[in-house]
Amino acid sequence: MTIHTSIKKNAYYDSVTLMLLSRQLQELAGVEDVLVGMGTELNLDLARDLGLETGEFDTLTPNDLFIAAKIDEAQISMKAVEDAFNAYLNKSAESDSDEDYQPPSLSSAIQALPGANMVLVSVPGQYAAAEVEDALDAGLHVMLFSDNVPVEDELRLKQKAVEKGLLMMGPDCGTAIINGIPLCFANAVRRGKIGVVGASGTGTQEVTVQIHKLGEGLSQVIGTGGRDLKEQIGGLMMIQGFESLIADPETELIVLISKPPDPSVAEKIYQIAKSSPKPVVIDFIGGDRKAIEAVGAIPCISLEDAAQKAVKLLRGQEYEDFTGFSLPEEQIEQIVEKEAAKLKGDQTELRALFTGGTLADEAMKLLGDHYEIYSNIPLSPEMAIENLPEGRGHICLDLGEDEFTRGRPHPMIDPQTRTEFFESHVDEKTAVILVDVVLGFGSYKDPAGAVADSVREIRQRLSNQGKDVVAIASVCGTELDRQDLNKSITTLEAAGIIVLPSNAQAVRLTDKVMQRIMEKGAGDVR
Amino acid sequence: MNAITAADDLLEFLEDHPSFVARVHSIFPHAVNLLVLEDALVTLTNQDDITPMGLKVDCDTSFAEFMQAGDEIVLDIDRFTAANGLITVNLRNAEVWETRSMLILDALPAETVSQTRFRLMRWLEKQSVQGLLPLLPRLTRQAMSSKPANDNLYSRHIADDLEAFTQAINSSDWEPALHLADRLIGFGMGSTPACDDFLAAYMVVLRIANELNPARFPWVREFNDIIASKANKRTTLISANMLRHASEGRVSLNQQQLLQACLFKSDKDLILLAEKVLQHGASSGGDFLLGLVCALEWYQNAITEISKEGDKTWVEYKRLQPVPTL
Amino acid sequence: MSVNDLFKQELKVVNLGLKSFYSDLKSQGVTTVQVNWKPKAGGKKNMLNLLSKINKVKQS
Numbered sequence: 001m002t003i004h005t006s007i008k009k010n011a012y013y014d015s016v017t018l019m020l021l022s023r024q025l026q027e028l029a030g031v032e033d034v035l036v037g038m039g040t041e042l043n044l045d046l047a048r049d050l051g052l053e054t055g056e057f058d059t060l061t062p063n064d065l066f067i068a069a070k071i072d073e074a075q076i077s078m079k080a081v082e083d084a085f086n087a088y089l090n091k092s093a094e095s096d097s098d099e100d101y102q103p104p105s106l107s108s109a110i111q112a113l114p115g116a117n118m119v120l121v122s123v124p125g126q127y128a129a130a131e132v133e134d135a136l137d138a139g140l141h142v143m144l145f146s147d148n149v150p151v152e153d154e155l156r157l158k159q160k161a162v163e164k165g166l167l168m169m170g171p172d173c174g175t176a177i178i179n180g181i182p183l184c185f186a187n188a189v190r191r192g193k194i195g196v197v198g199a200s201g202t203g204t205q206e207v208t209v210q211i212h213k214l215g216e217g218l219s220q221v222i223g224t225g226g227r228d229l230k231e232q233i234g235g236l237m238m239i240q241g242f243e244s245l246i247a248d249p250e251t252e253l254i255v256l257i258s259k260p261p262d263p264s265v266a267e268k269i270y271q272i273a274k275s276s277p278k279p280v281v282i283d284f285i286g287g288d289r290k291a292i293e294a295v296g297a298i299p300c301i302s303l304e305d306a307a308q309k310a311v312k313l314l315r316g317q318e319y320e321d322f323t324g325f326s327l328p329e330e331q332i333e334q335i336v337e338k339e340a341a342k343l344k345g346d347q348t349e350l351r352a353l354f355t356g357g358t359l360a361d362e363a364m365k366l367l368g369d370h371y372e373i374y375s376n377i378p379l380s381p382e383m384a385i386e387n388l389p390e391g392r393g394h395i396c397l398d399l400g401e402d403e404f405t406r407g408r409p410h411p412m413i414d415p416q417t418r419t420e421f422f423e424s425h426v427d428e429k430t431a432v433i434l435v436d437v438v439l440g441f442g443s444y445k446d447p448a449g450a451v452a453d454s455v456r457e458i459r460q461r462l463s464n465q466g467k468d469v470v471a472i473a474s475v476c477g478t479e480l481d482r483q484d485l486n487k488s489i490t491t492l493e494a495a496g497i498i499v500l501p502s503n504a505q506a507v508r509l510t511d512k513v514m515q516r517i518m519e520k521g522a523g524d525v526r
Numbered sequence: 527m528n529a530i531t532a533a534d535d536l537l538e539f540l541e542d543h544p545s546f547v548a549r550v551h552s553i554f555p556h557a558v559n560l561l562v563l564e565d566a567l568v569t570l571t572n573q574d575d576i577t578p579m580g581l582k583v584d585c586d587t588s589f590a591e592f593m594q595a596g597d598e599i600v601l602d603i604d605r606f607t608a609a610n611g612l613i614t615v616n617l618r619n620a621e622v623w624e625t626r627s628m629l630i631l632d633a634l635p636a637e638t639v640s641q642t643r644f645r646l647m648r649w650l651e652k653q654s655v656q657g658l659l660p661l662l663p664r665l666t667r668q669a670m671s672s673k674p675a676n677d678n679l680y681s682r683h684i685a686d687d688l689e690a691f692t693q694a695i696n697s698s699d700w701e702p703a704l705h706l707a708d709r710l711i712g713f714g715m716g717s718t719p720a721c722d723d724f725l726a727a728y729m730v731v732l733r734i735a736n737e738l739n740p741a742r743f744p745w746v747r748e749f750n751d752i753i754a755s756k757a758n759k760r761t762t763l764i765s766a767n768m769l770r771h772a773s774e775g776r777v778s779l780n781q782q783q784l785l786q787a788c789l790f791k792s793d794k795d796l797i798l799l800a801e802k803v804l805q806h807g808a809s810s811g812g813d814f815l816l817g818l819v820c821a822l823e824w825y826q827n828a829i830t831e832i833s834k835e836g837d838k839t840w841v842e843y844k845r846l847q848p849v850p851t852l
Numbered sequence: 853m854s855v856n857d858l859f860k861q862e863l864k865v866v867n868l869g870l871k872s873f874y875s876d877l878k879s880q881g882v883t884t885v886q887v888n889w890k891p892k893a894g895g896k897k898n899m900l901n902l903l904s905k906i907n908k909v910k911q912s
Contacts, residue, residue, distance in 0.1 A: 010595075012551075012552030012553070012554065012559075012717060012764070013554075013717060018715065018716060018717065018808065020808075022715070035679070036715075037680075037714075037715060037719070038712070038716075038717060038719060038761070038762050040711075040712025040713065040719060040760055040761050040762070041712060041760055042709065042710070042711065042712045042713035042714075042719075042721075042760070043712065043713060043714070043719065046679075046680070046683055046713070049683070050679075062712055062759075062760065062761050062762050062763075063762050063763055101586060101885075102573055102885075102886050102887065102888035103584075103586065103885065103887055103888065104530060104572065104573070104582065104584050104887070104888050104889075105530070105584065105887065105889075106866065106868060106887060108584055108586065109866045109868075109885050109887045110866060112586070112885055113864055113866060113883070113884075113885045115861075115862070115864050115883075116864045116865070116866050116885075117853065117858055117861055117863065117864055118858075118863055118864070118865045118866070119865070119866045119867075119868065120865055120866070120867045120868065120869070120873055121868045121869060122867075122868065122869030122870045122873060123868050123869045123889055124793075124794060124795065124798075126793070131868055135866075139853060140866070141855070141858055145869065145870070145873070146869070148793075165853070165854035165855060166853075166854075166855070167855055167858070178858070178859075178863055179858075179859060179861075179862075179863050181863050181877070181880060181882055182876075182880075183865075183873070183877075184873055220859060240855065241855070244854075244855035244856050244859070247856050248856060248859055250859070409797060413872075416648075441876045442872065442873070442876065573888050
């Protein structure tokens with residue numbers, strides 16, 4: 001073994017390069033030990049401590065780079081080490097020119113990308129409006145993911161977009177699929193004949209996923225942002241999207257998804273539906289059924305129902321409200337029986353923890369009438385989560401809401417928030433846990449794994465008290481999503497979670513289990 | 527090319543030194559340093575974070591294409607001109623970045639800083655460990671989850687000294703801390719050695735505390751000055767510049783925004799800001815963040831003490847202070 | 853270029869903000885570019901102030 005020092009005087013290499021370089025050199029055969037660093041006194045001290053000092057250390061200044069190496073000269077020469085060093089630097093110098101160029105501004109980006117037709121904006125809200133304005137002025141369509149954009153800006157920008165015949169999807173628009181390409185949070189679904197305009201991100205995701213599962217496909221999926229159907233905005237994007245789908249030769253049937261619009265806006269949409277040559281399925285979640293039917297459109301009772309009706313209509317089949325389950329009735333009853341039997345008498349509470357806002361909404365709509373559920377999206381002000389009596393009662397939370405995402409990533413991106421809630425809010429009085437698992441682009445790499453881990457931990461915790469818990473989930477995803485629908489289901493089931501094919505069914509099963517607990521006289525579930 | 531953003535300390539320098547001739551000192555893929563005066567650097571970047579005495583420009587190719595070390599560049603307040611005529615940088619439309627802007631905002635109380643620090647720590651724990659980051663659990667005295675240490679030679683070697691340093695600062699023993707800093711300056715991987723990034727975070731937090739409450743922390747000025755002057759001889763030129771700026775409360779734009787979110791009212795997303803800082807360099811960002819998390823422990827205790835003493839509370843006191851001049 | 857025109861074109865996306873959106877598009881083979889976006893620093897001072905500084909320098 002001999003020790004050598006190689007010196008690069010006044011050497012300035014960026015630290016990423018230096019670090020990778022160090023590792024590379026360490027791995028060369030015949031190199032026992034190598035230290036690469038700037039010639040500061042302390043770094044040289046370290047080299048000395050490692051037994052790598054040579055006489056040349058005295059000539060080093062802090063701005064010189066040194067390579068101090070202990071090598072087996074039978075296997076490698078110091079020159080070869082230096083050559084490897086230089087080769088690596090040359091290689092990285094070349095690859096820098098291939099490195100993806102990141103223009104510093106929107107205008108330089110448009111110059112760098114001829115034919116650019118869409119701008120995806122997810123910068124902080126207070127800066128977003130200016131960027132969107134520039135994009136629209138340049139004639140590009142916009143998807144605005146950011147929220148906290150003032151409503152006056154939204155109105156002004158949408159008016160400009162409509163005037164120019166452009167899309168301005170947002171603010172707070174999380175889901176779109178344009179020309180078959182998923183944008184932001186969206187699932188990989190097949191292309192087809194059903195067009196969707198949605199004001200609700202995960203609602204849109206659920207509908208597209210269900211349509212895909214039933215064997216049909218999506219032509220265009222347009223987002224409008226959560227506030228579009230308020231009176232102040234007047235449904236500008238819903239109308240723009242709706243009309244473009246009517247004019248789109250690839251679209252044969254249209255689905256509209258939103259929370260109930262303000263009345264004046266609903267009226268405008270109904271009028272367009274009335275004169276639409278293509279069938280229109282309208283899911284204004286919890287909205288006015290009669291008014292929808294009156295204009296010849298088809299109302300829905302859930303997101304899954306909207307998908308089912310759309311597919312049946314497209315195929316010219318009979319349709320009806322889907323209120324049941326995919327599995328046969330008897331099997332469902334068996335599951336309910338088996339699960340309810342796991343619980344002890346004092347386990348009566350629901351813990352529904354959602355990452356998707358619309359899915360949480362749907363749960364509240366379907367369950368909120370039968371149970372007193374405290375929530376951050378309560379059906380009435382008294383049931384606000386802050387009013388929860390000493391932590392006792394049913395809880396349903398939309399963890400994607402602002403109060404849970406300040407300074408933290410959205411729970412669809414990072415499961416940490418929900419993991420914490422599992423730890424803090426699920427205890428020995430919990431009967432049923434209900435969750436959504438959202439796959440697709442934008443979502444965490446393994447949401448099913450995170451949920452399964454949490455449920456396993458809970459069951460472990462409860463087993464110490466001789467207890468167990470019921471866990472019910474639905475997976476919003478397809479086999480084409482990178483997180484893989486089937487793998488996700490398997491992961492969940494391995495942790496003892498009952499997986500249903502849609503959010504609506506998962507909620508219904510939850511209802512049944514809760515009812516069963518009540519019947520068994522296990523305390524007052526209400 | 528055009529300058530998009532210019533640091534205000536650079537503009538001051540340019541006002542005071544019209545038509546200054548600088549020399550290209552070093553060139554990186556997305557940045558170039560110009561040597562001005564004996565040991566000060568002006569940094570141009572097209573993609574990286576803008577630094578004090580820096581410019582962000584819209585050049586879309588590598589600087590190496592038209593500059594090399596030793597080239598002369600004439601600096602004026604409205605333009606930079608290369609002596610070889612190959613480039614000019616137009617400063618007229620640049621936005622001014624106020625390098626010490628956060629000091630005129632409302633300071634946050636200790637509990638809020640504590641929560642922020644905790645959240646930052648939790649997030650930092652999950653990042654891939656480079657540089658000094660393997661020492662996070664030890665320096666913050668936390669039990670780590672099952673993640674393997676993946677530490678490296680440098681971090682193992684310096685762990686004891688870093689720990690001693692943080693403990694000394696936490697006890698406000700500034701003289702021992704200064705001696706311990708001797709064992710840190712210039713140590714570590716990178717053209718800005720890792721410990722320098724760590725120290726820079728401390729220095730800027732200390733400086734902020736001192737500006738908000740000079741009577742309470744009079745030792746900070748001398749402390750920072752001594753470290754900055756030691757750095758001149760003991761570490762790389764680039765790092766010495768960074769430490770000098772930090773001693774005056776100036777850090778890069780991303781770091782500034784993160785500090786603002788930690789210590790002052792800010793509506794920005796903390797983790798997004800932290801991610802931007804983390805991305806800098808190979809481990810520089812992580813080393814800075816480690817220093818920040820440690821320094822915030824000192825800070826939150828220091829300001830809690832003041833409140834407890836029944837003096838005017840921290841925030842009250844700050845409101846009565848005049849806005850510090852640059 | 854109207855919405856229906858967009859439906860007939862190849863989507864080419866400029867991404868301002870979260871890098872993951874850009875990466876996802878790239879992984880699907882979509883032509884896209886990531887803007888290295890930073891908020892406009894300070895935002896209050898602008899060319900007006902810079903010019904006034906220049907004028908000050910010229911007068912001295």
